[in-house]
Amino acid sequence: MYDIAAEHAPAIAAAIALLIFLWLAVRALSVLAHRRIRWAVALVEGYLATSAVTRLAAVLMLLSGVIHLVLIPSHEGITGVLFVINGLGFIVLGVAAFFTSWWRRPALVWLVATIVAYIVWVIAGWETPDQIGIACKLIELVALGLTLRLAQPGRRTWPRRIWRAVAFPLMASVTTLGIWVGGLAHPDALHAHAGAILQPVAAVATPEQRQAAARLVSDTRASIARYQDPAAAIAAGFKPGPVSSADPLRHFENSANANAVLDPTHPQALVYAQTKHGLQLIGAMYQMKRAGQWGPDPGGPLTQWHQHEGICFSPFGFEFSFETPFWTCPVGSTSITTPPMLHVWIVDNGKLGPFAADLDKTVQKQLQGS
Amino acid sequence: MSITSPAVAASATPSTTSSPEIASVLVVTQASLSLVAGLSAIPFGIVEPGFRVLSLITIVIAIGMFWLARNLRRQRRWARRWVIALEALSLVASLLLTVLPIGAMRGPVPVLVNLVMPAAVLWLLWSRSGRAAFKKAERSDAGGAS
Numbered sequence: 192m193y194d195i196a197a198e199h200a201p202a203i204a205a206a207i208a209l210l211i212f213l214w215l216a217v218r219a220l221s222v223l224a225h226r227r228i229r230w231a232v233a234l235v236e237g238y239l240a241t242s243a244v245t246r247l248a249a250v251l252m253l254l255s256g257v258i259h260l261v262l263i264p265s266h267e268g269i270t271g272v273l274f275v276i277n278g279l280g281f282i283v284l285g286v287a288a289f290f291t292s293w294w295r296r297p298a299l300v301w302l303v304a305t306i307v308a309y310i311v312w313v314i315a316g317w318e319t320p321d322q323i324g325i326a327c328k329l330i331e332l333v334a335l336g337l338t339l340r341l342a343q344p345g346r347r348t349w350p351r352r353i354w355r356a357v358a359f360p361l362m363a364s365v366t367t368l369g370i371w372v373g374g375l376a377h378p379d380a381l382h383a384h385a386g387a388i389l390q391p392v393a394a395v396a397t398p399e400q401r402q403a404a405a406r407l408v409s410d411t412r413a414s415i416a417r418y419q420d421p422a423a424a425i426a427a428g429f430k431p432g433p434v435s436s437a438d439p440l441r442h443f444e445n446s447a448n449a450n451a452v453l454d455p456t457h458p459q460a461l462v463y464a465q466t467k468h469g470l471q472l473i474g475a476m477y478q479m480k481r482a483g484q485w486g487p488d489p490g491g492p493l494t495q496w497h498q499h500e501g502i503c504f505s506p507f508g509f510e511f512s513f514e515t516p517f518w519t520c521p522v523g524s525t526s527i528t529t530p531p532m533l534h535v536w537i538v539d540n541g542k543l544g545p546f547a548a549d550l551d552k553t554v555q556k557q558l559q560g561s
Numbered sequence: 562m563s564i565t566s567p568a569v570a571a572s573a574t575p576s577t578t579s580s581p582e583i584a585s586v587l588v589v590t591q592a593s594l595s596l597v598a599g600l601s602a603i604p605f606g607i608v609e610p611g612f613r614v615l616s617l618i619t620i621v622i623a624i625g626m627f628w629l630a631r632n633l634r635r636q637r638r639w640a641r642r643w644v645i646a647l648e649a650l651s652l653v654a655s656l657l658l659t660v661l662p663i664g665a666m667r668g669p670v671p672v673l674v675n676l677v678m679p680a681a682v683l684w685l686l687w688s689r690s691g692r693a694a695f696k697k698a699e700r701s702d703a704g705g706a707s
Contacts, residue, residue: 195668203669243579243690244586322668329590329673336586340634359586360627363593371601482664500664503602510609512602518671519598521615522622526671528664 193374193501193516198265199323205261206254213250237290244337249288251334252298255305256281258327270317277305295341302335306366313373320374325516328370332363370516387548390485390496390531397491404490408545410455411475411535418443421470424461432460439465439559440550442476453477453487453533462534464550464558471558473550474536482528490546497548500528580691581641584682585634588644591678592626595619633686638695641686648686652679 195203217238223231238246259278266274280301287294306328312318336359396404418424421443425431429443443461451457458475479486479496488494503512503520504527514526533546538558541551550558599619606613626647632640655675658665666672685691 193668193670244582247583322670326669326673329670333586333590336590337583340582340586356631359589360593360596363590364597367594367597481662500667503598505609505611505615507611507615510605510611512605512609512612515594515598515601516670517594517597517674519594519674521598521602521612521619522595523615523618524602524612525658525663526665528667 193320193322193325193518195323196265196319196321199262199321202258202261202323202327205257209254209257210250213253241289242341244340245288248298248334248337248341249285251330251337252281252288252302253285255327255331255334256285258323258330262323270312273308277301281305295338298338299335302331302338303362306331306335306362310366310369310373313370314376316373316377318373319377320370320516325370328366329517332359332366335359335362367515367517374516387497387499389548390488392488392492392495394492396493400489400491400493404493404546407453407455407489407494408535408537411458412537414455415458415461415472415475415537418461419472421463421472429461439555440473441465441470449480452479453489458535459532462536464555466558466561468561471561473538473558474534476532476534478532479530482530485531486533493544494533494546496531496533498529498531502527579694580685580688581633581636581694584644584685584691585630587678587682587685588626588630588633591674591682592623592630594674595626596623599623636695636697641691641695645683645686648679648682652676652683655679 220231220235220238224235241249256278259274259281263271263274263278284294284298284301288298309318309324309328313320313324318324339355339359342355418427418429421431424443427445428447429445432442432444434441441463443463444459445457445461448454448457448459451459454477455475459478460476461472462474462476463470464473477486482498482500486496488496501514503514503524505511505521505524507523510524512521512524514520518526520526534548536545536547536550538554540547541554543549543551596619599616599622602612602616602619606616629640629644629647633644655666659676666675
């Protein structure tokens with residue numbers, strides 16, 4: 192669900208380069224300080240006098256600052272201006288942490304303001320959350336937590352204690368929810384149902400593509416007709432998938448067909464609907480071998496493959512939920528990305544059509560009631 | 562030849578307590594992310610009974626991690642042992658998932674959250690300064706008790 196935007200990719204190189212530069216700078220300063228060069232001694236003493244908590248908070252702010260500065264070219268207008276201010280602010284505060292005592296409060300304000308601004312931008316749809324943006328927020332959240340820990344203990348009243356205990360977890364939770372809400376509120380054109388990413392295709396199908404799509408449906412229907420009885424499918428090597436209370440459709444997979452590519456005679460799975468009279472064959476599912484490996488689309492936009500990502504899969508009961516923007520899942524489940532798949536529905540799938548990622552809800556209800 | 566400003570000297574804290582402090586912040590961050598993961602699975606529990614249990618377990622573990630982080634900051638040795646065990650388990654599970662072809666680790670965010678953060682906590686608690694901080698706390702506790 193959250194990929195790396197191409198224009199944000201340079202941030203990774205910049206972050207790695209900064210860490211290498213900082214390491215080399217500390218080594219070089221140490222060498223110069225050993226030679227009793229006065230300004231180097233001052234810098235090294237300033238560095239050594241700070242606690243590891245301060246040092247890490249400073250490095251994280253420098254990282255965030257450099258990431259913001261590197262991303263300026265990909266952000267226009269007011270967002271770009273804010274990136275300049277933000278990046279420079281973080282660098283000033285990161286450096287100030289080593290040599291001043293006033294940096295902590297401005298850093299807290301800067302970090303909270305940056306995180307809140309990102310949430311607002313994402314929810315408003317002015318910024319698309321991607322892994323670079325989310326990783327940057329994680330860096331800022333940890334920097335915020337460290338900076339909060341450096342607070343001098345004040346009066347030990349209960350409201351203060353409670354606030355100190357919940358402020359940081361609350362901020363981390365609000366950030367997660369904010370990014371999530373923003374991402375779900377403004378999905379891009381390639382998001383089908385939640386967790387399904389569609390193959391990029393042309394907008395309009397050519398007459399040849401329409402013919403090819405119709406041929407794929409008829410070939411698939413003819414090929415799988417022999418599996419109307421689930422027992423025939425099992426005899427042919429298809430294994431029934433687990434029953435899920437969340438999904439009334441059952442997939443029967445055949446691992447022997449794993450290497451076939453969009454071959455109607457060797458579909459990777461058959462799809463049955465649970466009706467009052469037992470299982471009814473409603474379609475086939477073609478699947479590629481690896482995630483990100485889109486299959487051939489003879490029907491162009493009509494035969495658009497999709498892959499599932501950003502979902503938490505639990506082997507206990509074959510169930511799914513959504514993973515958070517920080518890529519966390521409930522204990523006992525794991526994030527998975529499926530290889531691309533293409534459904535071919537041999538029943539009338541209403542408005543969604545024969546290649547939709549999902550079965551039309553109305554059709555599904557009719558089948559369940561039949 | 563020291564030219565360190567008094568302000569800097571005043572802001573400095575003893576480095577032996579830094580490892581537990583940093584580790585506790587990282588554990589609180591992990592706990593917060595786990596808490597949201599657990600809470601967000603609750604709606605799925607309406608139709609998926611397995612996620613009812615998993616979300617509840619996740620929330621309980623997240624609360625436990627908050628408690629461990631608090632005691633880590635207070636340099637309790639039992640908290641250190643528990644956090645090391647949990648983080649090691651988490652790291653091993655994440656490494657196994659990285660090897661499996663299921664796309665569990667794609668991009669910087671899962672690597673930071675599932676690999677770098679547990680590894681950092683383990684390193685902080687296992688490092689010489691980390692061990693020293695907990696030994697020092699134990700000695701001061703024993704000294705205070707005698």
